[in-house]
Amino acid sequence: MTDAGQRRNFYGRIKGKTLRASQKGYLAEDLGPLTLRGVTREENPSRSALDMGFAKGPLWLEVGFGGGEHLVHMAARHPEVTLIGAEPFVNGVAMLLGKIRGAGVTNLWLHPGDVRDLFDVLPDACLSKVFLNYPDPWPKARHHRRRFVTPEYLLPLARVTAPGAEFRVATDIPDYVRQTLEEVPEAGFSLVAQTGAGEAWEDWIPTRYEQKALREGRQPHYLTFRRRAPEF
C-alpha cells in the first residue's frame, strides 16, 4: 500500500524571507495558470491519475528546483520538451516565476509542493528525464533516511519513469554520492556515468547551490542513471 491517503512528513522549509512586491505579483498572477491541477489531496482526494493533456513531446521533471535557473534554462534549451518543476519553497517558486517571465518560455508547468504528491498522480512510465540537483543533504546519520535517495522517493520515481529514462543527480556531498550509488540501482536504475568538476552534462548550468558549494570549496559530483526495463 502507498501512503497516498496520508499526510507526509516534510522537513524542509516552505517559507523564507519576505517576498518582494514583484514576487508577490508573480505568485498572484502566474502561479495559478502554471500549476498542474489535480495533484494535491485537496483537489484530488482519490489520487486518480492526472489528465496528461498538458504534455506535448517528451516529459521531463526537475525535483526541488530551488531558484529555478536550471529549470528555465532547460525549458529554453529544449522547446520540444514539456517540463514539470516541483518545489515546496515559496520563495523559490516566486524566483522561478520571475525567470519564466524573463525567458518567455511556455513549456513549463509547476507543482508548488512536495514531489511525492506529484508521483502519486503521474501515470506509469510517463517521464523520460528527471533532474535532482543538489538535494537537501541531511548530513546527520540519523537523518539520512530523509534524503531523496531512499525507497520512499525512489520507488515512486521508478514507477513514473519510462524504461531508458535518464535520471541525473548533482551533489557536492561525498556521503550523498555514496548513498545514491547504493540506493538508486536498487530501485531499478543503472549507473551510466559518474563525473566531477568541469565535467557536467553538456546542457548543464550551475545552480545557486552549486555556485555556493564551489565558493565554499566543495566539489560537484554528477551521476547519470538510466531506468532499466522492469523485471517480471
Ligand SMILES: C[S@@+](CC[C@H](N)C(=O)[O-])C[C@H]1O[C@@H](n2cnc3c(N)ncnc32)[C@H](O)[C@@H]1O
Ligand atoms: C539544497 S536545495 C537545492 C535547490 C536547487 N536545486 C539548486 O541546486 O540550487 C534543495 C531543494 O529541494 C527542495 N525539496 C526538498 N524536499 C522536496 C520534496 N519532497 N519535493 C520537492 N522539492 C523538495 C527544497 O525545498 C530545496 O529548494
